Amino acid sequence: MNNFENLIPLPSSITPMKGITFVTPNGITPLVYAPSFFYDELVFVCHHLSEAGFKCAPAPKDTDPDNLPPNCVIQVEEEPDLPMAEMYQLRVTSSFIQIRASDSSGAFYAFETLRQLALSSRKGRLPGISIIDNPATSWRGLMLDTSRHFFPVSFIKKILDTMAFHKLNRFHWHLTDDQGWRLYIPSLPELTEKGGWRHDTKTTWEDVKIGGFYTEEDITEVVKYARERHIIVIPEIDVPGHASAILTAYPELGCTGGPYEVEDRFGIFKEVLCAGNDRVFDVLKTIFEQVCKVFPGPYIHIGGDECPKERWDNCPKCKKRMKDEHIASSTQLQAWFTSKVANIVQSLGKTPIGWDEVLDGTEVFGLPENMIVQSWQSSERGVIAAKRGLQTIMSPMTDGCYLDYSPINDPAEPGRLGLCTVKNSYDYTPIPSSFDSKMSEKVLGGQANFWTEGTPYSRVVEYLLFPRLCAISESLWLPSYQKDFASFAKRLPAHKKRLKKLDILFYDGPLE
Ligand SMILES: [Zn+2]
Incomplete structure (x- = not known):
């Protein structure tokens, strides 16, 4: 049975290319070219990929796609003819990486696939592969x-990052319940002043209050973090x-x-x-x-x-x-x-x-x-x-x-x-x-x-x-x-x- 480079979720069509490996030439940092539909996201995806062991950087904005400089070995192309939303094609050869995507989400998921490949490869290398991929559900x-337990923004971000890693795109945030109100509302401050905290009789002998809430700044930070990862945040106010x-x-x-x-x-x-x-x-x-x-x-x-x-x-x-x-x-x-x-x-x-x-x-x-x-x-x-x-x-x-x-x-x-x-x-x-x-x-x-x-x-x-x-x-x-x-x-x-x-x-x- 083919292990399909152990990708999860498995791409809908994938052909590993046996014996072919992209190897970053000594002394160069591969550059990534993308036209305007994805250019603003390049700093982010390059940073992610570099952290995963495949160092790369955005090519200058004025790079000519028909005349790429020799170290510009990753090219992203917008391909409106791809029939599905969030769709991408990814080809890794021994010398070039090509991404074609129907939209920016498709391009983003191509990079998440590369991130998984990079984490399983030696530094600066990627396995040869040909993928055509899109999700079955939107x-x-x-x-x-x-609410039942409060978690800091740092953990919410970790969750969002692992969601993107698995190509999940909706974060449903349960913010209110019997055990705590977690969303600060400026004109109703007691919701979080009183409703954000509860006596804890389960984990301590002392009468302490546990809880917490998210400020406007916290929410803005989480929403931005999610947007960078193509995730929509759905707040829940349970009534x-x-x-x-x-x-x-x-x-x-x-x-x-x-x-x-x-x-x-x-x-x-x-x-x-x-x-x-x-x-x-x-x-x-x-x-x-x-x-x-x-x-x-x-x-x-x-x-x-x-x-x-x-x-x-x-x-x-x-x-x-x-x-x-x-x-x-x-x-x-x-x-x-x-x-x-x-x-x-x-x-x-x-x-x-x-x-x-x-x-x-x-x-x-x-x-x-x-x-x-x-x-x-x-x-x-x-x-x-x-x-x-x-x-x-x-x-x-x-x-x-x-x-x-x-x-x-x-x-x-x-x-x-x-x-x-x-x-x-x-x-x-x-x-x-x-x-x-x-x-x-x-x-x-x-x-x-x-x-x-x-x-x-x-x-x-x-x-x-x-x-x-x-x-x-x-x-x-x-x-x-x-x-x-x-x-x-x-x-x-x-x-x-x-x-x-x-x-x-x-x-x-x-x-x-
Ligand atoms: Zn009543």
Whole structure:
């Protein structure tokens, strides 16, 4: 079996050229030429490639592509005729490296492929290879929960870098939950002053508070870092459930008025935002306006998962709302709430995304047509969304997408709630086999999700993410008929050496 230079995700078409190696001539630094569509990115990709052991530098802007100087041995060309977005062709010969790309993302991924090759090669060398490559899905995501445990910007950047390394392009940032509000909102400072911290009764004998939050500068830094790596950041403000932190900051937004506390327990809690209080929507508008200010991407995730109805069923304001709006049940009241929040997001020019509970109780109010539904309970929930004509992101906990689950049935290993082997993650297919091409168009792609109740330490997050995230990246990059677990397993040991060079911890046990 060919090892295809151990690339992960495997390119959709790849031909290694046996016996051919590009060797940097003694005493020269190879220059990279690119026309305007990619010129501004050259400093970045050259730096990355140099760090990986293949030293190179951008050619001057006025270099004539038809008359390249002898040391300009890497050429990037824009090729609009390549039929797919994010597509590239890469050819490494003994003396020249040619990249043709449909767009800047395609060119960027050619360099990520070179980066993987460089990390597995001797300094200044690259193996001869011919690749034509493009992804099977446009949405290749990872969600990280930074509420249950807070992680510094440095770790977020490390995650973004490893995402780019695996050609993932959507970072879903879970910023709010019962255990902490992580996004600073200037006009609502108590969200982070009070809601960003919780008593910690689990890891210390003393009564200390743990937590933290991201400032505007932090967010700007992360968004820029992501953009350089062709990753869109999707912020999640989870409403109306998982609301203990926001209610602690502003108790008047709850059905009972509190008092509330930022939770140090994990689970689902009955305290939720009051659906009968108009002030809730004014506050949410203020929050989403600030979200729009710091996150330039086109999407905002509005949560919608795990919202118990006990408070709503017993709240005079919620009951009045149901009566006034002719709402038959508290499940329908959540659908009304979802529509209201989705409309706020749309009025700000963004596309709302919700967890798959947003499908429930929608008989009367429906969902906005451009709402994206993210399946998490099962693939079937995504199928329901697609059948209703909605776009969907597939990230079912049942099919290898929950990477905080244990990778093996062994009490010595970390991970919680369920089992998700590397093979489970590899077998995950975002597009159900029963879908025809029209239905398949509704599936934007998929995501791995990582909840952090069980992982206070970022090193453990890394350990659990990898190599399952490598498997997911291939599940999202390759069409299912091209996937081959035996091939992946054979390539993985060499890829783990690359992860080691990037200082990424990974689970190293059995794959199934
Ligand atoms: Zn209420």
